[in-house]
Amino acid sequence: MSDCPPATCETCVSNRADLRRLGLRLGRWDYVVALAGNPNVGKSTVFNLLTGLRQHTGNWPGKTVARAEGAFDIDGKRYKLVDLPGTYSLLGTTPDEEVARDFLLFGRPDVTLVVADATCLERNFALLLQILQITGRVVLCLNLMDEARARGLDIDARGIARDLGIPVASTSARRGEGLDELLLALRDVATGAVAPRPRAREVLPPELQEPVDKLARRLRAAYPYLENPEWVGLRLLEGDARIAAALQNGEFEQPGHAAA
Amino acid sequence: MNRAPDILREAEELRWQLGPQFQDALASQVSREASELAARHVRASGTSRVAWQRRLDLLLTGRWTGIPAMALLFALVLWITIEGANIPSAWLASLLVDSGHSWLKTLANNIGLWPWLSGLLIDGMYLSCAWVVSVMLPPMTIFFPLFTLLEDFGYLPRVAFNLDRIFQKAGAHGKQALTMTMGLGCNAAGVVATRIIDSPRERLIAIITNNFSLCNGRWPTQILMATVFVGALAPPAFASIVAASSVFFVAVLGFVFALGSSWLLSRTLLKGQASSFSLELPPYRPPDILRTLYTSLIDRTLFVLWRAVVFAVPAGAVIWLIANVDAGGHSVAWWMATGLDPMAWIMGLTGVILVAYIVAIPANEIVVPSILMLTVLLTGNSVAGAAGAGVMFETEDHILHGLLTSAGWTTLTAVCLMLFSLLHNPCSTTLYTIYKETGSWRWTALSAALPLFLGFSVCSLVALVWRTLAVW
Numbered sequence: 203m204s205d206c207p208p209a210t211c212e213t214c215v216s217n218r219a220d221l222r223r224l225g226l227r228l229g230r231w232d233y234v235v236a237l238a239g240n241p242n243v244g245k246s247t248v249f250n251l252l253t254g255l256r257q258h259t260g261n262w263p264g265k266t267v268a269r270a271e272g273a274f275d276i277d278g279k280r281y282k283l284v285d286l287p288g289t290y291s292l293l294g295t296t297p298d299e300e301v302a303r304d305f306l307l308f309g310r311p312d313v314t315l316v317v318a319d320a321t322c323l324e325r326n327f328a329l330l331l332q333i334l335q336i337t338g339r340v341v342l343c344l345n346l347m348d349e350a351r352a353r354g355l356d357i358d359a360r361g362i363a364r365d366l367g368i369p370v371a372s373t374s375a376r377r378g379e380g381l382d383e384l385l386l387a388l389r390d391v392a393t394g395a396v397a398p399r400p401r402a403r404e405v406l407p408p409e410l411q412e413p414v415d416k417l418a419r420r421l422r423a424a425y426p427y428l429e430n431p432e433w434v435g436l437r438l439l440e441g442d443a444r445i446a447a448a449l450q451n452g453e454f455e456q457p458g459h460a461a462a
Numbered sequence: 463m464n465r466a467p468d469i470l471r472e473a474e475e476l477r478w479q480l481g482p483q484f485q486d487a488l489a490s491q492v493s494r495e496a497s498e499l500a501a502r503h504v505r506a507s508g509t510s511r512v513a514w515q516r517r518l519d520l521l522l523t524g525r526w527t528g529i530p531a532m533a534l535l536f537a538l539v540l541w542i543t544i545e546g547a548n549i550p551s552a553w554l555a556s557l558l559v560d561s562g563h564s565w566l567k568t569l570a571n572n573i574g575l576w577p578w579l580s581g582l583l584i585d586g587m588y589l590s591c592a593w594v595v596s597v598m599l600p601p602m603t604i605f606f607p608l609f610t611l612l613e614d615f616g617y618l619p620r621v622a623f624n625l626d627r628i629f630q631k632a633g634a635h636g637k638q639a640l641t642m643t644m645g646l647g648c649n650a651a652g653v654v655a656t657r658i659i660d661s662p663r664e665r666l667i668a669i670i671t672n673n674f675s676l677c678n679g680r681w682p683t684q685i686l687m688a689t690v691f692v693g694a695l696a697p698p699a700f701a702s703i704v705a706a707s708s709v710f711f712v713a714v715l716g717f718v719f720a721l722g723s724s725w726l727l728s729r730t731l732l733k734g735q736a737s738s739f740s741l742e743l744p745p746y747r748p749p750d751i752l753r754t755l756y757t758s759l760i761d762r763t764l765f766v767l768w769r770a771v772v773f774a775v776p777a778g779a780v781i782w783l784i785a786n787v788d789a790g791g792h793s794v795a796w797w798m799a800t801g802l803d804p805m806a807w808i809m810g811l812t813g814v815i816l817v818a819y820i821v822a823i824p825a826n827e828i829v830v831p832s833i834l835m836l837t838v839l840l841t842g843n844s845v846a847g848a849a850g851a852g853v854m855f856e857t858e859d860h861i862l863h864g865l866l867t868s869a870g871w872t873t874l875t876a877v878c879l880m881l882f883s884l885l886h887n888p889c890s891t892t893l894y895t896i897y898k899e900t901g902s903w904r905w906t907a908l909s910a911a912l913p914l915f916l917g918f919s920v921c922s923l924v925a926l927v928w929r930t931l932a933v934w
Contacts, residue, residue, distance in 0.1 A: 242744045256757055296660050321745065323504055327496035349745065353512055356505040365499060376750060407487045413476040420472065424465040438473035440485055446473075449466040 219385035223254025224273035224280070231273065231282040233392040236305055238333060239317035240326050241288030244345045246270075247375040248317050248384075249285045276389050284311070290325070292332045300444070306336050308453055310429065313391045315384075317343045320350035320357055320372070330366075335433045340368045341387045348374040369396055406436070413439060425454045515746050522617070523743070528624040535617075536713070539608050541706040544685055547600035548702075554596035563589060578786075586782025586835075587775045593831035594774040595767065597682045602763045605681065609647065610758040614749035618643055619741055630736045632721045633728025635664035637739065638671075642720060645675030646713075647762060649888055650895040652677075657899075663734045667724045669896055670909045673888045674720035676713050678766050679826030683883045684709045686830055690862050691876035708880070716884050723912060731908075769891075770827035777821050777828045778835070784817075785839035795836055809918060810878030810925030812870060814840065819882075824890050829883065837869045874928045878921045885917030 239245050250256060253272030270285040286305055287298040306314060314337055318326035323344075334340060344350075344359055363370040369387035373380030390396040406414060417435030421428055428434060434454070437445040448454060521527050566588060570580035612618070618640055626636035637659050645652025652672040659665040676684065685705070693705030728734065784794040792800075798820075799813035806813045818832035866875075887910040888896070897906045 242742065256761065297657075324497045324500035327499050328493055331492050331496055331499075349512075349747070353510045354506055356507045358503040358505075361503045362499070365502070407484070407491045409480070410484060410488065413480065417469065417473055417476065420465075420469050424469065435473070436488075438470065439477055439480070440488075441473075441477060446470055449470065452466075 219276050219382060219389055220278075221252075221381070221385055222275040223252070224275055225254050226272060228271065228273045228282055230280065232279045233281045233312040234309065235281050235283045235388060235392070236309065236311035236314045237283055237285045237317065238302055238306070238314055238329070239288055240290055240319060240329055243288065243317050243319040243326065244375050245285060245288060245317045248315070248343060248345060248373070249283060251375050251378060251381060252283055252384075276385050279389075279392070281388070281392065283315075284309070290329060292329065292336070303336075304444075306333065308448070311337075312339060313388055314340045315343055315388065316340055317345050317375075320344045320346050321353055321355065323357070334366065334368075335436070336430050338368070339391055341384070341391055342366070342368055342370045343375075343384055344370060344372045345375050347372045347380070348377065406432075410436070410439070421454075428454050512745065518746060519620070519743070523620050523623050528620070532621060532624055533710075533714075535612070537706065537710045539605065539612075540710050540713075541703065542608065543601050543605045543681075544689065544706050544709070545702050546604045547685070550600040550603075551596055554599065558592035558596055559589070562592060581786060582779055582782050585839075586778040586780075588778070590774040590778025590781065590828065590831045590835060591771050593834060594770045594827055597686065597830055598678075598770055598827060599763070599767055601681055601685055602678055602766060603759065605678070606647065606762040606766075607755050607758045610754050610762070611749050611751070614747065614754055616744045616746045619743050622741055623743060626741075628721065629724070632725040633734070633736050634667050634671075634721075634724040635659045635661060635736060635739065636741065638664070638668040638720075638724070641668050641672060642675045642717070645672045645677060647678055648766065649673055649675065649677045649892040653892060653895045653899055660739075661734075661737045663728075663732050664737065666900065666905060667727050667732055669899060670727065670905065670912065671720040671723045673892065673909065673913050674716040674723065674884070676716055676884060677826065677889075677892075679770070679829075679889065680883045681709075682827070683830050684712055684880055687876045687880050687883075690866070691871075691873050694863060695873065712880050712884050715881075719885065719913075719916060723916075766827075770825060773825035774828045774831060777824070777832060780821055781832055781835050781839070785836060793840070796840060799836070799840065808925065809882065809921035810874050810928065811882060811921065812875060814869070815875075815879060815882070819886065822889075823887070826883075826889050834865075837865065841865075841869050874925060877928075878925060881924060882917050882921050885913050885920055887911075887914045 237245050237249055249270060249272060252274045254274070255270075255272045272283050272285075274281050274283060284305065286302040289296070289299045289302050292299055292303045292306070305311070314333055316330050316333055318330060330340070330342060342362065344357060344362075347357070350357060357372070359370045359372045369390060371380055371384040371387045373384055387396075414432055414435045417438060418431040421431040421434055425431070434445060434449075438449070522531055524531075563584065566584045567580065570584060575583075621643060622636055622639040625639040629636050629638050638656075640658065641652050641655045644655040649672050652675060653669050656665050656668040656672070659668055688705040688708045689701070692708040693701040696704040728736075781795070784798065785796075787794050789797060795817060798817045801813070802816040803813035806816050814836045815833055818829055818836055821832045822829045887893070893906055893910060896909050897903065900906065
């Protein structure tokens with residue numbers, strides 16, 4: 203614990219990251235950040251907050267139909283931000299889910315920023331857990347905290363961070379609250395200051411653990427760059443045609459951004 | 463060495479050993495863990511301050527109150543737009559059209575510009591721009607922010623919820639209500655928005671019928687005709703309410719045609735069952751009013767206005783040219799208008815209107831300016847004198863009314879123009895968007911032909927009935 207009084211945290215220099223909004227000026231970038239989440243949780247608002255762009259936001263699910271990209275700069279490092287369509291799962295049964303999943307798998311972002319609606323976390327966690335199966339390099343943004351407060355909800359952000367092993371930032375993106383916390387979390391995961399802790403196996407039902415392990419071992423041997431062999435093994439076990447095709451086309455053979 | 467086939471074979475074998483239930487087990491494992499996680503870290507302690515939301519939803523999505531409340535809200539938005547656009551429109555018209563035009567003409571005379579060049583630049587390009595700005599800017603400045611406020615508040619999904627059952631009966635997707643409301647802004651945007659519909663069949667229906675949502679380019683035509691002709695039939699105190707009601711009626715008619723066409727398509731070319739879907743009703747969120755005003759002004763109003771101006775400049779030049787280039791004793795425009803007159807008569811319109819619609823294929827926004835310019839140029843009234851009236855929304859002075867009636871217009875012409883403005887081919891931007899989204903010339907052609915056919919039929923029918931009743 204630090205010695206300074208909690209009230210000074212807001213203005214403390216060591217807690218601040220220096221943000222420059224770069225809008226559409228993508229140019230070269232140091233890190234790629236994917237923005238994922240359920241529909242209508244404020245992803246576009248977070249996107250606008252980080253990039254300074256004015257992508258239209260609206261209060262209805264499905265508003266963002268195209269993948270939007272923007273850029274920002276934290277402490278002199280440039281980040282490309284990719285806004286993915288909102289989905290409830292990553293099983294790939296709808297075009298939206300496929301777009302989001304393909305980007306997480308094959309775009310291999312350095313950080314995946316999962317925006318969650320703090321007023322209905324249970325449903326949002328389902329997607330978060332699925333994303334955590336693919337990548338551990340995740341920052342959770344508990345958005346709409348103002349609304350959660352208005353509903354009388356107490357949310358233990360630290361407890362969630364502890365349980366999942368990922369940084370958690372509480373925000374009200376519409377009012378710009380919690381931006382600093384979010385920037386620090388993004389920076390720490392992107393630069394590797396916080397190590398990812400993949401937990402693909404932990405959500406597996408017991409009877410699946412052995413077969414998934416078996417496939418994962420073989421995948422790891424064949425594709426050393428593969429970040430998430432357990433998840434790929436699981437999808438193969440489920441007969442996912444897209445993943446099987448990716449395997450045969452050699453899409454898993456190149457290193458991702460993180461490795462490059 | 464490719465080891466993929468081996469691995470795939472092994473996965474196949476393991477799958478057989480596991481049996482069919484493991485996918486369900488997996489899904490329930492994820493949701494179980496999600497709810498455990500939420501239960502551990504979320505505590506409902508204080509009292510909720512959002513009970514009003516449930517009461518509001520009872521009203522806005524209620525079985526008996528939902529649709530009336532929706533109609534009322536929509537009519538209110540239209541009325542505020544018509545009432546509020548009155549004064550700024552007249553002001554802009556007198557500034558840009560009256561003073562601006564005569565000032566430029568004097569300037570051109572003083573520097574000795576060739577008459578044909580000053581005609582092309584000032585009477586053609588400048589005037590059509592000035593008309594577009596004064597006709598479109600005020601209503602769009604009011605309509606778009608109001609609409610965006612409703613959207614940010616969370617009302618749009620409720621519209622889809624209210625209309626879901628009706629769309630289902632028409633064999634269409636409930637989310638089509640959302641894409642249609644997007645179409646109220648711009649049909650091209652509405653067509654892109656149909657991506658939220660997963661089923662290809664229902665998506666095609668939504669694309670083809672999106673044109674029945676009156677887009678921003680057509681609102682000014684509706685508002686102008688309603689104010690100058692329909693509103694004028696009522697006593698002055700009720701004029702704007704009557705005008706707003708008639709525009710509301712046309713918009714609702716568009717909705718009815720969209721449903722009817724969807725029903726027809728889902729029983730002929732695009733047979734199939736309406737798929738079910740789940741749509742989350744988001745919480746009502748108080749919109750950030752200043753930011754909404756700012757973004758809807760910049761992103762929508764100015765964007766749309768800019769597009770209109772870009773199309774109006776060449777269109778103004780074309781109109782001036784066809785009205786001034788002689789061929790065998792008459793201008794090209796005269797020949798076109800006269801040639802189209804018989805068909806136009808059947809539809810209750812005039813040849814000039816059809817010429818204007820041909821000129822305005824690139825953008826609906828320039829229909830009204832084109833009609834006014836053509837009328838002025840062909841009837842030989844002085845441009846400056848009539849120009850000021852071109853955008854007057856105040857019917858007291860009857861100048862525009864007088865100009866158009868002297869060109870042979872009646873209330874029937876105005877009514878048929880309102881109907882034809884609703885029912886005709888989409889603008890070229892929308893057609894191109896439809897082609898890009900469907901990848902098919904045939905669906906694009908159908909999207910243009912269907913409303914055009916309906917427009918011709920409906921206008922002709924109305925004209926026939928109207929004239930028959932008039933004879934009695």
